[in-house]
Amino acid sequence: MPTKPEATPTTTGTGPIIDVRDLAVHFGLRGSSLARLFGRDAGTVKAVDGVNLTLARGEVVGLVGESGSGKSTLGRALLGLAPATAGSIVFEGQDLATLSRRRLRDLRRHIQMVFQDPSAALNPAMTVEEAVGDALRVHGMRSAEERRVKVIDALERVGLSPVELFLEKYPRDLSGGQKQRVVMARAIITGPSVLVADEPISMLDMSVRAKILQLMLDLKQDLGLTYVYITHDLASAKYFCDRIAIMYLGRIVEIGATEEIFANPRHPYTKALLRAIPDPDPGRQLPRDLPRGEVPDAAAPPLGCAFHPRCKEATPTCGWESRDLRTLVEAHWTRRSPDEYGAERAVVGDIDHFDKPATSTTLGAQGAPAAREFLDRVRIEAPDDPIWGGIESITDDGSGVRVHFHEGIDPALRRAGGVEVACVLYPETSTEG
């Protein structure tokens, strides 16, 4: 891979170029038509949930996280493509969240986007010249000759030469890397100052990835661009970004300078992501250590810290709840014989109500002693599971017991060393910096 040049902030202005404050983007889920008929809400997905992010001029900020963590939605919100539910996005003194559609369209020439799949991002019915030139045409450049001059210039900048060879081509005649270059030409032709690149290399062949990244760095150098680089791949972020924001379920859980994040990762999720980076040395293939479990359902995120079901360092106050108990009990049952399972199932009774997130839930159908005995058996099998610390008390209740969990803490971002982390392991300090 080519080497990363020093960060060179352009001096065309002072202060942040984009300032995102408490941004939330929620999507209403469409339930079944029957549910809608009875006015029941199918819930919302909090794709972005209270994000603060400041982009300095000329810097490259990486948004890193697993799929579904809200990176693309945050990126789209920066162009006003995803409507902000709450909060503000201030670009050059204007709040995008409150602009009219018309003003927003005008503004888009300054903030542009590169998409993950270059084959899908180009209209199959437009030639390269039409596709790239249309960015100028929609902003009022009527003359085809004028457009052509600019298109040729943009295509040369992205390294598609000889340009004459490409002007009349359709997307289907180009390779993936060439298509991504066309997408980039279209993005830079209006002279933007911010470029949001949503996983720009993840769909490309290995052989062209480094070239495209290098091209992006060259363009940044030449045009004084500010980048938001979205990726699920920390390795490319390390090479490309000045700062990295780690996202999980719509939140930024850790943000700081790239060197600091890599040298001294603080958030357990960041650590897990770092461990999951495949070793470039093929002789030392370590098992990839992804965080345990799946990314939870974004429509009903875990209580407390959203990462707690997968966290290796979770504490009693991280937000333990009924669904965690279900996971634990079901894991226990997978190791039982059918007979044992049948007996225990009778003791425990129905556990479907665990699916409703709650910090207090009932368990047992054959009296409190049997239920307590069952919980003890589960505990002996998994004594180290942090959930046990999260249980505040177990009291008798009806035909079984009621399990009370500690009220969880939803940690806000706070300073820890050179970075900011959202995790209870790093106590909030009253001193600034």
Next chain:
Amino acid sequence: MRKVFKALAKPFTETAGLARWMLVIGIVITAVFVICAIFAPLLAPYGFDQTSADGVQFVKREAPSGDHVFGTDRLLFDVLSRTIWGARTAIEVVVLSIVICVFVGVPMGLISGYYGGWLDRILLLIMDALFAFPSFLLAIVFAFLLTNKLPSGGFSGVLAVSLSLSVIYVPQYYRVVRNTTVSAKEATYVEAARAIGASDFVIMRRYLFGNVVQSVPVIGTLNAADAILTLAGLGFLGLGIQSTEAAEWGHDLNRALADAGSGIWWTGLYPGLAIVLLVTGLTLVGEGLNETINPTLRRRRLLPVVMTPREGDR
């Protein structure tokens, strides 16, 4: 220019076997009728409502002869001339109704599919209702309502019938365009267009239009055949175009009905044959085009797999 030729040649280069033959035969038949329509004044020996030549009245129901190759009918009209002029009326009506359908159905489908919401639901409801209604009945009602309502003139009958036919076929254009728009608008390139600052109008015009009108020619040709039949049906019922206004095969067939009992076959045979031939031609073109443009319907020819004999087999 090369692009246009390439697009025109596509149906030929991309079809094979039966589909190509259907297309070629269909195009030849249709072309013959189109030529008749365009050059009717040159090809037809007489005018469509001419009853005399050189001051001599034609003979009523004259059998085919040298002067009247297809004979004459009971209004003294020359059957050959009316058959040729009839092609002009048929083609006029079909072209006009398709043009109306495209100009109404395509933009409606685009807007409905793109914006969605209540507008989409209302339009869908109306179009589905129109589509569910028995089409011939619908045509009769509209032809009945429109005849004599339009500003009179030689063309008003043709226009009235074309409008009636458009009402029948517009839901199909609307449906196809609307449904393709609903799926196409989710494409990343539409979001990319929005990202460069394109307005809704530009997105519909430059990004969606070209990708959703691809199946319109197929609907057009398939409907054209149906339109010829409906037109003849209306004429047979005496609706729409009057004999003195233009030559219309269905109307002529109606008049020929009385002749059939008395052994006069020529007044009915030729207009009837013309209808059958043109419908066949248009259907062949439509189905042939369908095979090429609609990839889901296209069956790739299976190539036989030739296995080389194994060494030890013999």
